[in-house]
Amino acid sequence: MYEKFGISKKMEELSKKVEMMVKPQFEKLEKIYEENSLKVLKAMQDSRLSLMHLNTSTGYGIDEPGRDKIEEIYSRIFKAEDALVRSQLISGSHALAITLQAILRPKDIMLSITGLPYDTLQTIIGIGGTPGPSSLKAFDIKYEQIDLKNNKFDTEAICKRLSKKDIKLVEIQRSIGYSTRRSLTIEEVEDIIKKIREVNKDVIIMVDNCYCEFVDTKEPIEVGADIAVGSLIKNLGAGIATSGAYIVGRKDLIELAGERLTGIGKEIGPSLNQNTNYLKGLFLAPHAVYSSLKTMIFASKMLEELGYDTKPKYNEKRADIVQSIVFKNKEKLIKFCQGIQAGSPIDSFVSPIPSNMSGYEDEVIMAAGTFVDGATIELSCDGPIREPFIAYMQGGLTYPYGKIGVLKAIELIEQG
Numbered sequence: 567m568y569e570k571f572g573i574s575k576k577m578e579e580l581s582k583k584v585e586m587m588v589k590p591q592f593e594k595l596e597k598i599y600e601e602n603s604l605k606v607l608k609a610m611q612d613s614r615l616s617l618m619h620l621n622t623s624t625g626y627g628i629d630e631p632g633r634d635k636i637e638e639i640y641s642r643i644f645k646a647e648d649a650l651v652r653s654q655l656i657s658g659s660h661a662l663a664i665t666l667q668a669i670l671r672p673k674d675i676m677l678s679i680t681g682l683p684y685d686t687l688q689t690i691i692g693i694g695g696t697p698g699p700s701s702l703k704a705f706d707i708k709y710e711q712i713d714l715k716n717n718k719f720d721t722e723a724i725c726k727r728l729s730k731k732d733i734k735l736v737e738i739q740r741s742i743g744y745s746t747r748r749s750l751t752i753e754e755v756e757d758i759i760k761k762i763r764e765v766n767k768d769v770i771i772m773v774d775n776c777y778c779e780f781v782d783t784k785e786p787i788e789v790g791a792d793i794a795v796g797s798l799i800k801n802l803g804a805g806i807a808t809s810g811a812y813i814v815g816r817k818d819l820i821e822l823a824g825e826r827l828t829g830i831g832k833e834i835g836p837s838l839n840q841n842t843n844y845l846k847g848l849f850l851a852p853h854a855v856y857s858s859l860k861t862m863i864f865a866s867k868m869l870e871e872l873g874y875d876t877k878p879k880y881n882e883k884r885a886d887i888v889q890s891i892v893f894k895n896k897e898k899l900i901k902f903c904q905g906i907q908a909g910s911p912i913d914s915f916v917s918p919i920p921s922n923m924s925g926y927e928d929e930v931i932m933a934a935g936t937f938v939d940g941a942t943i944e945l946s947c948d949g950p951i952r953e954p955f956i957a958y959m960q961g962g963l964t965y966p967y968g969k970i971g972v973l974k975a976i977e978l979i980e981q982g
């Protein structure tokens with residue numbers, strides 16, 4: 567069968583060898599997959615999820631039971647006081663923007679302790695390039711940053727800065743975004759939050775949780791964060807949610823985010839036929855994340871065997887679903903993305919090329935032959951066209967589909 571997809575015998579043989587080598591890693595994933603599945607089911611049962619909650623609302627959607635039930639379930643899963651799970655949140659970036667705009671006021675200072683934030687966040691904050699007229703900076707909200715030190719939190723610098731008690735909000739981005747660092751495990755997040763609390767009890771700690779949900783068995787609120795944010799076209803939507811994002815955390819902060827989103831509060835907001843999608847997506851999310859991680863571990867080892875520089879390595883502990891490959895070569899980056907597209911179910915016959923995207927400074931190439939436009943829990947690969955030409959690959963709703971996409975991409979770069 568693989569031959570029919572243009573995969574050479576040599577590559578198929580290598581893939582069999584690699585699958586033997588990564589078996590222990592696959593086995594570790596199963597435990598996490600199982601625990602998260604039980605967590606989801608328990609939250610649905612404890613919330614007394616019922617058929618009626620699959621109904622939907624239009625217009626104002628005042629106090630809609632289904633939408634409220636979904637937010638109750640999210641609260642349980644995250645061990646949070648409250649949640650906003652809305653299709654009116656367009657993306658992870660939008661949810662992050664709403665959260666920051668809801669909490670921060672003129673003259674407040676936000677502090678990133680994971681270095682430069684994700685590209686779209688830079689636009690929202692107003693750093694890098696000219697600050698936009700609606701950026702936080704334009705509203706006189708100050709931004710400071712502490713870089714990671716040797717890929718870890720710079721605890722000393724962080725505690726020193728926070729002991730001054732003039733910072734309103736700390737931002738922690740767990741996943742790597744388009745950077746060259748590593749992703750941050752939940753244990754590391756727990757540890758830094760403990761240390762922050764020793765010097766500053768009141769600072770609001772916000773976690774950008776994009777790509778990290780269900781990669782481990784704990785989530786940010788239960789290790790002490792005040793608020794956490796993620797996208798539903800990533801991990802928790804499992805390719806079923808067709809749009810949306812979530813914000814979970816302290817009740818007072820969720821209330822502020824709700825007000826910022828709707829102008830009035832979280833009691834309004836129609837679910838617009840998303841309830842079933844959100845619930846089914848959440849139900850399948852432990853499996854989607856599991857498949858995605860398997861695909862990335864397989865890819866990491868395959869590429870390593872062929873001499874490429876991969877991060878993380880196949881046997882490293884993972885905190886997100888992203889696999890990066892440092893190509894140091896523009897053509898290989900483009901070819902690899904084109905290969906991922908060629909292995910997709912949708913638009914497999916088209917070839918992506920780099921172009922400008924709103925919110926991003928550099929040209930970006932994005933391969934996503936996905937059912938939900940741009941959904942990166944489905945196998946996808948993207949990267950800004952800048953040195954050192956890194957491909958950021960993630961997703962894979964099932965392992966066999968993920969594997970064929972990876973093999974197709976590898977064939978393309980190997981054929982040159």
Ligand SMILES: *Cc1c(COP(=O)(O)O)cnc(C)c1O
Binds near residue numbers: 684
């Ligand atoms: C994906 C992502 C976001 C948000 O991106 P959207 O495409 O707007 O959903 C934010 N931060 C990180 C680290 C991400 O990976």
